[in-house]
Amino acid sequence: MADLGKRVTEQERQKAHVAVIGGGYAGMAAATELATNGVRVTVLEGARVLGGRARRVETRDLDLDNGLHILLGAYHETLRLIELVKKNNEPTGLVRLPLELNIHPGFRLRTARLPAPLHLLWGLLNARGLRSADRIAAVRFMLWAQRNSFRLASDMTVATLLMARRQPPGVSRYLWNPLCISALNTPPAEASAQVFLNVLRDAFHGKRTASDLLLPSLDFTALFPERAARYVESCGGIVRLGVTVDSVRRMDDGFDLGPHSGHFSHTIVAVSPHRASDLLSSFAELAHITRMIGEITHHPIYSVYLQYSPEKRLPFRMGGLECRYAQWLFDRGQLCGQHGLIGVVISASGAHQELAHDTLARAVHAELEQYFPALGKPRWHQVIAEKRATFSCTPNLRRPDNITPVPGLVLAGDYTASDYPATIESAVRSGVRAAGLVLQNA
DSSP states (O other): OOTTTOOOOOOHHHHOOOEEEBBBBBHHHHHHHHHHTTTTEEEESSHHHHHHTOOEEETEEEEEEOOOOOETTTTTTHHHHHHHHSOOOOOOOOEEEOEEEEEEETTTEEEOOSTHHHHHHHHHTBTTTSSSHHHHHHHHHHHHHTTTTTSSSSOOHHHHHHTTTOOOOOHHHIHHHHHHHHHSSOOTTTEEEEEHHHHHHHHHHSGGGGGGGGSSSSHHHTTTTTHHHHHHHHTTTTEEEEEEOOOEEEETTTEEEETTOEEEEEEEEEEEHHHHHHHTTTHHHGGHHHHHHHHHEEEEEEEEEEEOOTTOOSSSSSEEEESOOOOOOEHHHHHHOTTTTTEEEEEESSSSGGGGGHHHHHHHHHHHHHHHGOOOOOOOOEEEEEEEEEEETTOOOOOSSSSSSSSEEEOSSTSSSSSSSSSSHHHHHHHHHHHHHHHOOO
């Protein structure tokens, strides 16, 4: 095989046949990049639905998601690939709105149509629900972060950083803590301050549109993975569902993935961390990577769906609540035409994990009823728990690189080494980088 970093000939590239194990956002991003560059690719996905930990769940003739997510305007690679794989003149499936954070009923921050970072500074100075001193403290925090290029000399927790920068309780309560839990899916007392600053940097220190909220009007399987599968197949690739790869075996001229999967010149492992660890365990030279993966802990994301009468709606498309359980609310009627359906997100670990799903749904409804009594009683509910939704984004967390010591074997996934927490964008970027490594060595 050619050494990594060496540009290969077109003839060598045409001989390559790359397996992508996993049809989530990382795997489909890798497959799309490879197909675009003329490399033969086969995606092997164990489930019957593409998307991995951001996938469609069908219930009661509705398309729901196993996790309710938002995207940001800073998700450049995700947006680039959606544009690449969607049909001509087909909508992206994303509703773009200027950043607005509502923690109902007490807090509201809305950015202005000014160049970055002035748009955020204006929003902070005019935020509703904070004292004047609190608003000024928030501005000082952002100015300090910008002066220091959003870099820390040494990592610490978000809570420690906020205390060190003298952020008042009101600012942390309504702004920094909700942003931290939303972006990192890790409580501020545990979350990496450096990764949090990386998120703030990319959202608020680039173009103004980088902080825009992108709210999906499609389920997450339809938004990208299914479109990517169609695109890959149009380029001569193969996408196989319901095919579980149990082992990866190195051969003289590539990899054998078992009797039902086939033989390939290169393999991209784009599954969840614990599945990746299983697949890599047979390679002695990858023991340090499997140990690293084994040290990663996880946090869940719970999505609670409550179906009210079709005419019921919230006063916003997306907003937050300061409650024991409910954190962020999505009005699915306003977003994707599922009228009367409210999706509620509960991020990270907490007391909700101790409750039976029916009990949790009733508790969440009781919280909504306090603020929106006109909703009435829900007709039905469903709770979807993704128990290992993301890695715990703690300070100085060691994460494996995409490249491995095994030639032709590459990792992809939101847990691989990067500046970012476990988000859709980090998964996509990891897939693109994995494909780039294969292209250098195809």
